[in-house]
Amino acid sequence: xxxxxxxxxxxxxxxxxxxxxxxxxxxxxxxxxxxxxxxxxxxxxxxxxxxxxxxxxxxxxxxxxxxxxxxxxxxxxxxxxxxxxxxxxxxxxxxxxxxxxxxxxxxxxxxxxxxxxxxxxxxxxxxxxxxxxxxxxxxxxxxxxxxxxxxxxxxxxxxxxxxxxxxxxxxxxxxxxxxxxxxxxxxxxxxxxxxxxxxxxxxxxxxxxxxxxxxxxxxxxxxxxxxxxxxxxxxxxxxxxxxxxxxxxxxxxxxxxxxxxxxxxxxxxxxxxxxxxxxxxxxxxxxxxxxxxxxxxxxxxxxxxxxxxxxxxxxxxxxxxxxxxxxxxxxxxxxxxxxxxxxxxxxxxxxxxxxxxxxxxxxxxxxxxxxxxxxxxxxxxxxxxxxxxxxxxxxxxxxxxxxxxxxxxx
Numbered sequence: 001x002x003x004x005x006x007x008x009x010x011x012x013x014x015x016x017x018x019x020x021x022x023x024x025x026x027x028x029x030x031x032x033x034x035x036x037x038x039x040x041x042x043x044x045x046x047x048x049x050x051x052x053x054x055x056x057x058x059x060x061x062x063x064x065x066x067x068x069x070x071x072x073x074x075x076x077x078x079x080x081x082x083x084x085x086x087x088x089x090x091x092x093x094x095x096x097x098x099x100x101x102x103x104x105x106x107x108x109x110x111x112x113x114x115x116x117x118x119x120x121x122x123x124x125x126x127x128x129x130x131x132x133x134x135x136x137x138x139x140x141x142x143x144x145x146x147x148x149x150x151x152x153x154x155x156x157x158x159x160x161x162x163x164x165x166x167x168x169x170x171x172x173x174x175x176x177x178x179x180x181x182x183x184x185x186x187x188x189x190x191x192x193x194x195x196x197x198x199x200x201x202x203x204x205x206x207x208x209x210x211x212x213x214x215x216x217x218x219x220x221x222x223x224x225x226x227x228x229x230x231x232x233x234x235x236x237x238x239x240x241x242x243x244x245x246x247x248x249x250x251x252x253x254x255x256x257x258x259x260x261x262x263x264x265x266x267x268x269x270x271x272x273x274x275x276x277x278x279x280x281x282x283x284x285x286x287x288x289x290x291x292x293x294x295x296x297x298x299x300x301x302x303x304x305x306x307x308x309x310x311x312x313x314x315x316x317x318x319x320x321x322x323x324x325x326x327x328x329x330x331x332x333x334x335x336x337x338x339x340x341x342x343x344x345x346x347x348x349x350x351x352x353x354x355x356x357x358x359x360x361x362x363x364x365x366x367x368x369x370x371x372x373x374x375x376x377x378x379x380x381x382x383x384x385x386x387x388x389x390x391x392x393x394x395x396x397x398x399x400x401x402x403x404x405x406x407x408x409x410x
Contacts, residue, residue: 010146010147012189014154014183015182018157018158018186018370019116022178023050025162026171026175027051029174034109044368045365045372048368051107051364057121058118058354066122069349070342070344077126078127080245081122084119084198085116086183089182105306123145123238125345127343128147129336141275145273145278146275155264160264166397173287219351222398223352226391230324235364238267241317244297244305249305255303259313267325271329277326284396286330294327336348359387367379
């Protein structure tokens with residue numbers, strides 16, 4: 001694979017994740033603009049509930065773009081998703097607040113989130129499939145982690161943009177500029193991707209719903225559960241903490257966003273390292289060790305947050321980030337070995353969409369709801385622990401369902 005093709009694939013993924021991550025980082029600041037009549041925790045919880053609204057849109061999007069990618073080619077599907085993201089991000093910049101349009105305001109943000117998730121479903125896994133199918137198997141863990149690093153790069157750009165505006169107290173009106181920037185960067189990425197010549201063709205067939213739900217139901221379920229835990233881990237580390245910590249400590253939201261940006265730089269930097277480590281050992285056992293560690297240390301980590309100092313907060317969040325990075329670094333290589341190439345785009349995209357949206361995205365809202373109901377900070381970890389246990393069992397089971405088809409190489 002040429003450097004240009006690798007660069008364009010990762011660049012498109014970076015721009016797409018900037019657009020989808022932006023709302024998550026803006027949530028603590030948008031909450032009083034969208035739900036000004038609610039108390040702080042309720043407003044934040046309602047805003048976080050907008051994040052998993054792609055629960056239906058992502059699976060549908062994965063089926064649509066999975067079909068396009070498996071039948072008409074990976075390149076065409078990826079170009080359409082990124083171009084669509086550019087249009088939706090531009091539209092999100094003009095979403096009205098409660099002050100401007102009243103209770104209809106959340107509906108506009110809902111629509112934007114639904115359309116973003118519909119398009120994103122074809123990009124997230126599709127780009128990784130496009131990349132790894134055209135490299136040798138021994139490089140899959142490392143290249144998969146580099147691709148994941150580009151995902152973190154998008155999150156980093158979004159977090160840094162929110163931090164800058166909050167630091168200079170321009171967030172109330174300047175958040176729209178961040179969406180316009182997302183529109184422009186996605187357009188640039190789609191043009192760069194369009195200019196790349198097609199890669200080695202893959203023998204493809206139509207992916208029917210019967211195939212998805214019957215023939216590949218076991219690996220599909222494994223991918224969904226593991227994706228749910230991976231998504232939940234990042235949600236806790238890089239989304240939930242931004243709104244939770246100012247509620248249980250004296251640290252401000254602006255300070256939290258500054259820390260968040262540094263954590264994303266750390267995340268971005270260590271992903272290739274863990275991809276390299278995973279390539280030297282058994283993927284499943286490595287990922288199982290991480291999910292078991294999360295299950296065992298979840299409650300102690302959460303209990304340590306209440307009233308913690310800035311240094312302690314940074315240390316705890318770094319632990320969450322390391323767990324997320326270590327688990328996700330070999331994910332793409334692990335998922336691709338379960339599914340043959342002719343239905344890979346559709347099955348993996350659909351499994352990831354179901355897991356990330358149905359299980360992972362509601363993490364912030366469910367965790368805050370547990371905290372609000374029980375008044376126990378340890379309850380924030382309960383849902384994450386359930387997902388960690390499910391991921392461990394799924395990884396163990398996946399050892400028995402690996403595809404016998406050799407992976408493509410160039």
